[in-house]
Amino acid sequence: MSGKLIVFEGVEGGGKTTQLQRCSNWLRAGGLQDCLGNVCLGNQTMPVVVTREPGGTLLGAKVRQLLLDRDSSPIHPRAELLLYAADRAEHVEELIKPQLVNGAIILCDRYTDSTIAYQGYGRGIDLKLIEELNQIATAGLESDLTLWLDIDAEIGLERARQRGTVDRMEQADLAFHRRVQQGFQQLYQQNPDRIVRVDASYSEEEVHNSIQKIFRERFRSWF
Numbered sequence: 203m204s205g206k207l208i209v210f211e212g213v214e215g216g217g218k219t220t221q222l223q224r225c226s227n228w229l230r231a232g233g234l235q236d237c238l239g240n241v242c243l244g245n246q247t248m249p250v251v252v253t254r255e256p257g258g259t260l261l262g263a264k265v266r267q268l269l270l271d272r273d274s275s276p277i278h279p280r281a282e283l284l285l286y287a288a289d290r291a292e293h294v295e296e297l298i299k300p301q302l303v304n305g306a307i308i309l310c311d312r313y314t315d316s317t318i319a320y321q322g323y324g325r326g327i328d329l330k331l332i333e334e335l336n337q338i339a340t341a342g343l344e345s346d347l348t349l350w351l352d353i354d355a356e357i358g359l360e361r362a363r364q365r366g367t368v369d370r371m372e373q374a375d376l377a378f379h380r381r382v383q384q385g386f387q388q389l390y391q392q393n394p395d396r397i398v399r400v401d402a403s404y405s406e407e408e409v410h411n412s413i414q415k416i417f418r419e420r421f422r423s424w425f
């Protein structure tokens with residue numbers, strides 16, 4: 203597969219969606235052209251695809267609603283885990299793999315690390331079981347690069363709450379979100395090549411500049 207899968211991860215309100223949109227605009231406008239030799243980014247040669255989990259497919263949009271509707275009745279943690287896995291299996295087969303074959307740069311809002319952090323560290327489900335389920339859902343497809351937007355869980359939640367409506371996951375208490383944050387910290391320490399930490403406490407502009415720097419380094423090594 204000739205494309206690249208780049209994932210944005212972290213607790214609520216770290217700025218993933220904001221930065222992912224800024225990156226796609228920047229890439230489509232040719233921001234990385236100097237790192238790419240003859241490769242053209244953003245046009246037919248190397249399209250830029252923006253997607254998210256849950257919700258990157260038609261099925262996923264329905265699963266997302268089930269998972270995040272704040273008025274839904276309680277969902278058992280194992281059922282929650284399996285819904286995220288079902289969303290991912292569909293996403294990988296219907297969108298991610300075909301786009302990688304097509305040579306796309308895929309910018310994805312959350313992927314397998316979110317399941318380890320939220321369902322593993324947050325809900326307390328066995329980590330080994332989640333790794334096996336991630337393996338099944340992705341058929342072994344890992345990200346080429348994961349940006350961990352690191353923000354204090356309380357500050358992130360406050361940002362997310364100021365944005366407007368609060369979804370089912372955001373309603374969970376601070377202790378849950380702190381455990382999720384610990385999960386991302388552990389994953390970062392265990393995967394130093396795949397996961398790069400970005401300090402998300404700075405301004406939008408400063409965070410975007412840090413991400414541009416990381417992209418330049420990676421793309422130079424890839425192309």
Ligand SMILES: Nc1ncnc2c1ncn2[C@@H]1O[C@H](COP(=O)(O)OP(=O)(O)OP(=O)(O)O)[C@@H](O)[C@H]1O
Nearest residue numbers: 213214215216217218219220361362365404405406
């Ligand atoms: N660097 C920043 N400093 C201050 N506020 C920010 C920054 N980046 C984003 N925001 C604001 O914080 C809120 C959350 O940002 P965003 O939706 O991008 O985060 P997210 O990580 O995708 O959140 P979630 O995981 O809850 O969907 C938005 O209102 C956004 O405008």
Ligand SMILES: Cc1cn([C@H]2C[C@H](O)[C@@H](COP(=O)(O)O)O2)c(=O)[nH]c1=O
Nearest residue numbers: 255256286312313316317320321371372
């Ligand atoms: C992929 C994935 C996501 N989650 C949680 C994390 C968030 O609370 C929501 C997704 O909404 P957002 O707009 O990206 O914040 O779902 C999870 O618990 N497990 C997962 O695998």
